[in-house]
Amino acid sequence: MKASLIIHWFRQDLRLADNPALFAAAEQGLVLPVYILDEKNAGKYHMGAASRCWLHHSLAALNQTLDHKLQIYSGNPETILFELVQQYQATAIHWNRCYEPWRVQRDSHIKQTFKHQGIKVQSFNGYLLWEPWQLLKKDNTAYQVFTPFYRNTQSLQAPRRPLLQPDNLDLVALAEQSQSIRSLNLLPKIPWDQSLMIYWNIGEIAAQKMLQRFLNSGIEQYKQGRDFPALRAVSRLSPYLHFGELSANQAWYAMQSRESDDNAAHFRNELAWREFSYSQLYHHPELAVKNLQAKFDAFPWQENPKALLRWQQGQTGIPIVDAGMRELWQTGYMHNRVRMIVASFLVKNLLISWQHGERWFWDCLLDADMANNSASWQWVAGCGADAAPYFRIFNPVSQGQKFDAQGEYTRHYIPELNTLPDRYLFNPWEAPINILQSAGIELGNNYPKPMVDLKLSRIRALEAFQSLKKH
Numbered sequence: 308m309k310a311s312l313i314i315h316w317f318r319q320d321l322r323l324a325d326n327p328a329l330f331a332a333a334e335q336g337l338v339l340p341v342y343i344l345d346e347k348n349a350g351k352y353h354m355g356a357a358s359r360c361w362l363h364h365s366l367a368a369l370n371q372t373l374d375h376k377l378q379i380y381s382g383n384p385e386t387i388l389f390e391l392v393q394q395y396q397a398t399a400i401h402w403n404r405c406y407e408p409w410r411v412q413r414d415s416h417i418k419q420t421f422k423h424q425g426i427k428v429q430s431f432n433g434y435l436l437w438e439p440w441q442l443l444k445k446d447n448t449a450y451q452v453f454t455p456f457y458r459n460t461q462s463l464q465a466p467r468r469p470l471l472q473p474d475n476l477d478l479v480a481l482a483e484q485s486q487s488i489r490s491l492n493l494l495p496k497i498p499w500d501q502s503l504m505i506y507w508n509i510g511e512i513a514a515q516k517m518l519q520r521f522l523n524s525g526i527e528q529y530k531q532g533r534d535f536p537a538l539r540a541v542s543r544l545s546p547y548l549h550f551g552e553l554s555a556n557q558a559w560y561a562m563q564s565r566e567s568d569d570n571a572a573h574f575r576n577e578l579a580w581r582e583f584s585y586s587q588l589y590h591h592p593e594l595a596v597k598n599l600q601a602k603f604d605a606f607p608w609q610e611n612p613k614a615l616l617r618w619q620q621g622q623t624g625i626p627i628v629d630a631g632m633r634e635l636w637q638t639g640y641m642h643n644r645v646r647m648i649v650a651s652f653l654v655k656n657l658l659i660s661w662q663h664g665e666r667w668f669w670d671c672l673l674d675a676d677m678a679n680n681s682a683s684w685q686w687v688a689g690c691g692a693d694a695a696p697y698f699r700i701f702n703p704v705s706q707g708q709k710f711d712a713q714g715e716y717t718r719h720y721i722p723e724l725n726t727l728p729d730r731y732l733f734n735p736w737e738a739p740i741n742i743l744q745s746a747g748i749e750l751g752n753n754y755p756k757p758m759v760d761l762k763l764s765r766i767r768a769l770e771a772f773q774s775l776k777k778h
Contacts, residue, residue, distance in 0.1 A: 310335030312395055312479060314388065316343065316402040317377070317526035318410075320433045320551035321369045322511040325379045325469035327431035328401040333473035339395065340373055340478060343367060344381040344491050352595070352677065353669035357639045358498040358549075362491035365550050368510025370488065376478045376487040387415050387542075390428055395479070400426065403433030403551070406585050407677050424462070434583055436466040436555050439589035449590035451692045452600075456586065457579045469557045470506040506638045507546070507673070514547035518561055524757050526562075529570040536642035537715035542574065543640070547672035548581070555581065584682035594691075595681035596662060605692035606772050610658040617758055618653055619667055621720075623754035626733050628652045628708035630720040637720070639673035644710055651701035656764040658771060661688035661691060689772075697772045700765050705731035723754050 311330040317340060320326050332338045346353045354362065356728070370377040380387045388400055400421065414430070418470070421428045432438055442459055443449060450456035450560055494500055508516070521542040525532075532540030547553040555578055565571035587592045615621055621632035631645035646668075653664045663739050665684040669675045685691025688698075716731045718725050725734060726746040731738035736750060736757050743750065748757045 311357075311398045313337065314339045314341060314391055314400045316341055316384070316388065316400060317369065318342075318402060318405055318551075320554075321365045322402040322514070322552050322554070323372055324472040324511070325433070325554040325557050326403065326473075327433045327467075328403045328429070329476070329648055330470050330473050331429065331431065332399075332401045333476045335478050336398065337479050337663065338483070339379060339391065339397065340376060341378040341391065341485075342369075344379075345413070346385050346732075347383065348383070348409055350409065352407065352409055355539075355672070356495060357444045357503065357671050357673045358675045359590070360495070360503065361507075361550060361673045362641075363488060363491070364504065364509040365552060366488045366491075368512070368552075372511065373478060373591070375479050376735050378481060379488055379491065380486055381491055384413070385420060385711060388421075389424075390495045390550065392421075398427065399430045400458075402430055404430045405434065406439065406589050407451065408588070411589075411592075415730045432644075433554060434465070434551060435585055436559060436578065437462070437463060439586045442582070442586055449586055450583070453580065453583050453693045456583050457576065460579060466556050469554060469560055478595050485665070488737055489495040489759060503639050505672075506640070508561055509552070511552045514544070514553035517542070517544060517547060518553060524562060524745070526565065526568075526570050526574065530573040533573075534644045535710050536645050537711055537713070537719075545679075546640075547677070549674050549676045549679075550628040555575070560684065579650055581679060583692075584676075584678040587682050588678040593675055594685070595665065598690040599612060599692055599693070600690045602775050603688070605775060606660075606690075607658070607774060609658045611657065611659060613658055614657050614758060615653075617656065617755070618659070622755050623652070624736070624750070625703045625755035625761075626650065626717050626724060626735065627703045627711065629755075630717040636669050639671065642708075642716070645716075646683070647687055648701050648703055648706050650684060654688045655697070655700045655768040656759050657760065658764075658768060661685060661690070689744055698769055702761065702765075705763065721754070723748065 315329050315332045315338050320328070323329065329338070335341045366377070366379070367671060391397060418428045437460060441463060523546065523647060525540050525542060528538065528540045544553060546557060548555060548558065559575060559578055562571035562575055577643055618632065621629040621636065623629055627645065628649050631641050631649040634645070635641045651657050654661050661684040665681055668680055673681070682691055686694045689695060689697030702719045705716060712729070714729055717732060724735065726743065727735060727738065727748060733744060735743065735754065737747060748754055
């Protein structure tokens with residue numbers, strides 16, 4: 308009979324399979340599974356509205372797989388864990404590591420506190436393929452370029468193989484009822500989430516089904532097809548990876564049967580970009596708010612709340628940009644190619660700081676992830692690691708014509724342009740008046756006029772970039 312009681316603290320590992328901390332706990336004793344919503348320590352980095360909705364449903368799914376024995380709390384984890392240890396004579400606490408700066412600081416403090424009290428605390432890697440401190444240059448500094456970073460990963464031991472769900476998981480059923488999931492108040496008071504959630508199934512089982520769908524119908528055209536938003540060629544696994552309903556190791560080894568396939572290799576390459584983002588965040592804790600390249604501190608960004616609002620609402624008058632922003636608002640997701648287009652438009656054509664875009668994505672994306680979100684915004688803005696040069700400015704017209712030539716994606720999210728010919732779909736302001744009239748479009752009335760001239764705003768962005776050379 309197992310005598311020891313181990314607390315497993317669920318965080319961004321909301322699954323049973325390939326959960327190293329849970330697996331070890333199950334082998335050592337009885338397991339008390341807990342989840343603690345910690346918003347005070349998170350401060351300004353607390354979850355955005357869309358992520359809170361996902362978390363609510365993910366916790367519900369996890370609780371069901373745990374036979375409704377998941378204990379829910381909100382508040383200071385150190386206090387809550389201490390009370391649980393004292394009340395139930397727990398011998399150890401297990402968790403899988405998180406890498407957001409505020410969590411690293413908090414967890415380190417909790418570890419030291421319990422160590423001094425004689426309580427064993429063990430943390431595990433259940434989130435990344437490699438630890439950020441494993442991937443350093445020869446001078447022990449962090450990589451700033453992806454290619455040598457990825458090359459270094461290949462010289463390391465292969466990622467840990469996924470663990471099965473523990474078959475000896477004995478869960479403790481507490482006599483006292485913890486909080487309910489609903490009491491965490493993760494869902495909005497106005498139920499806008501109901502329309503959002505029709506696009507998603509949430510939880511560990513749903514994550515495995517999404518992975519299988521990708522293997523069955525998406526991976527075969529991934530390398531090239533992932534640039535075309537109308538195709539089902541992307542994995543759509545990012546929310547599941549962020550919340551840990553699916554591990555990076557599971558995704559990595561799902562490609563093993565396609566070892567010689569360029570598409571599978573490219574997908575692994577994208578998983579490595581996720582690792583690169585976490586390396587940046589770990590070694591640069593202010594990545595979400597501070598330019599990685601200090602010269603951009605002098606960049607002449609413009610504060611323009613009205614322009615920012617039009618961008619947020621998908622009312623810029625630039626169809627591919629508006630389609631992306633409306634996809635985000637309606638589904639909590641945006642295709643990766645389109646993310647780059649809308650981000651480039653904000654920081655270059657509108658000269659609005661990337662931090663404003665980062666904050667909006669943080670609130671609206673179901674896969675909002677501090678490392679990926681901030682690193683990607685800095686990449687587009689030209690101020691991050693291995694960043695696209697600032698003078699590389701996406702032309703949203705040619706991008707739409709190249710990657711959505713039939714207009715399937717754009718027309719889906721901008722139905723007011725449904726009958727506009729392909730030739731003018733991405734530049735309706737250039738269409739003859741009779742073409743607009745026959746399509747039922749009156750620019751400035753039922754679809755906006757473009758808020759900026761793309762050519763002139765490009766020139767203005769390049770001039771702003773040139774001004775950095777004076778500093």
